[in-house]
Amino acid sequence: MTLSKFQIDSRYIAPLLISTILLIGNFKYGILEHPEKTATSILVSILVEILMGFLFLRKMPHLASAYVSGISCGILVRSPEWWPYAVVAALSIVSKYVIRVNGRHLWNPSNLGIVLLLLFAHESVSTLSFQWGNHVYAGLVIWALGLFIVSRLKRLHICLTYIGFFLFYSYVRTFFTGDSFLTEAAPITGPMYQLFILFMITDPKTTTQSKKAQTIVAFSVATMECILRLVGGRWGIHAPYYALTLMGPSANLIEIALQKYRPTGGISPTPVAA
């Protein structure tokens, strides 16, 4: 019996971590408010993934990414109604099949689903803000655990780039807003950003492929977010979601174009559901 037999499929690591955080947080603080709504997102996400898998590929897709999308939607979306939890999950999964270039889907599914709801249903939907509480030690544990796992997935550079530039831009914004550095940097100490940094911008399916490009994209997302934060209002409140929606696909399209016209040619298409 080799050690490798005990290794967990890397696709399950993120779902396991996020599920653990969720369960502990909910039992201790009731952070989900409506666990059944989060469950709805997960269930719809999985069912739509199965439906799309059979529709497009005539086979059962791997469900790990659908689970992560569902759980992300179910946590990050906040609404007193039920339908947004189902709609955001379905939108996220269907988007992977509808919006494709050269066989790749461009957007992080849950990011796009959430942004579409924010654009078209902003009076019915909000996103996670301070509803998980503002606990210092719980936050530190999640950061430590999350960053460790992200490093195992070889995506630590994305997180660190984003964090570094967020902090840098926090300093830059102080000259525009007149607020202190700690005020500008405060959001990144909260749970919403933990989820965004650890699980959304590191999504293997929707990030560019080279380490250098990934670093540039993380920088560009942080830059766009800073711009949106300076614009303020609705764009500022949901700045990270909009920034990723704008910059992630742009980077993917550039990468696709570069690879297409490179003399050696060709790209390695990303499967819909690995």
Add this chain to the structure above:
Amino acid sequence: MSEKDFRKTRGPWAIATVIFVGLIGFAAYRNREHAHNGGAASGLQLPSPAVADALSRYGFTLTEGAKAAGLDFSHTPPKLDPKLDPILPRVADMGAGVAVSDFDRDGKPDVYVTDSAEGSKNKLFHNLGNGKFEDVGEKLGVADVNQKGTGTSMGALFGDYDNDGFEDLLVYKWGRPELLHNDAGKKFTRVTETANLPKWMNANTSVLLDFDNDGKLDILLCGYFAEGLDLWNLKDTSIMPDSLSFAHNGTDRHLLKGDGTGKFTDVTKEVGIDTKAWTLAAGVADLNGDGFPEIILANDYGKAELWLNNGGKRFTNVADGTVIGAKAKAGMNISFGDIYNDGRLAIYRTNITESEGNLIQNNDLWLPDKPGSLTYTDEAASLGVADGGWSFGAQFADLNNDGFQDLYLTNGYISADPKDFYWFDYGKVAMGNAVLVQDASLWPPLRGRSMAGYEAKRLWLNDGAGRFTEVAQAVGASDRFDGRAVAVADLDGDGALDILVANQKGPLLLYKNKVSPDSRWLSVSLEGVKSNRSAIGASVTAFFDGQKQTQVVTGGIGFCAQNQRPLHFGLGKTSTLEKLEIRWPSGTIQTVEGAKLTLGKINEVKES
């Protein structure tokens, strides 16, 4: 799936695309259904008249007439420590309270309003009975309670703590609470020094109750900012909640047991009320029917608490594990209503729903599964009373005398520049960790911006069959001030409950109610004998038309408010009232047959 494979899947792609677009369309459509009432206003405004057919359509109209009636009052907030200046409107965001009581027993309800600037005067408006009021606050010694160095008022309550027949006055403050004895309606004498109240607490709610049914009124005072904190002289700026959802740095409550002479003993720990929170509202009623009153607390930055009264000796928080303790919200109001006329007391907690969808908490309407049950479900969304905006005070009252209790709610947080909003900056620090959140110096300055300002008020008409219809604008409740406290009272004795609204940094409003004359009503004024004389804690059930509506005599209910003491029952078109069943705090159950009651007037009932 490669590009080549993808070409082969045009059919599925078309299906998926239709689903995708359909989902977006569905979301947009549902969002329109969820659109908020009233829309934004360009600035503060006094109400406009009701629509022409409001009286025939809804059975009543409201006309604002505070100034014309002599209720000339505008609230001013405190200044506080200069270190808080950049966010002063965010910190000094409460203090407009209103309490109704017939302090001189002339049969006409009078009105007391609280001010919050240092050196400002609270006002006691004496009801002259001709539709006019006269401020007698200074003359009677209840005005000058906001002197520099003593803190400033947040609210007030009337209750007869010594059972002499005249309602005494408690003023709770960010600072030193004050107790004033009512000397036969002629003047008030300050008795704070001998009452053994807390020396200094930043209280935002209080209720009078008789928790052990000994016939003597007790006081529950609940803190907001940390006890002992002098907001005018801060040592540092770490004064804010350490979490906007699960704050751990809340402060104490004080349950003060009265001995009937004006002396109180703090029994908070003895009875087991050991939690700390940022409490904004308290409601007291016998919810499980055992004769002893329960206490329900709405906490800002946290979950609500339901304290079960164990025979007047101990309290146990039974909210955890139930819908009441399930969600941490910005709780600001508690009020009780028998919305189905079946004897079940529903509890209404108000919270925040921000009109642009940045924070959607929704209000809660907790309905017990049967009278006396502590098993609740939240019916706010299904009944249509969930979205009240940035909600503050709310009261149940049968405003059109149709026999069902309606719901009036005021709202609005900070109305300043109508085109510039603070919400984004609020979110910066609100999302941060506890160390950052609680430091007021890190909160971005308001700079004259609004936050959930100019909100449309809500008045939901209850059809008694599970549907509430919002009619505020149509019947004339169309102001856009930053509302805080709501109290209801029939100020002109015409059989219609008028609405008083105390606005933060704004005028006191009086919505005079005109009801269609074909609806009947009666009021019941109770006087305890074995029970406390104010009859606080008594419940009255009116039986009419095969229905039974229960109301409770409270010692303060809603956000910083107190309604008139007599209970008002609208009876619709019925010509006969079968009976009243009164459950006194003493345990006595008294039945008054309908034949002994007169519709269309206040019926006085003494405990026997």
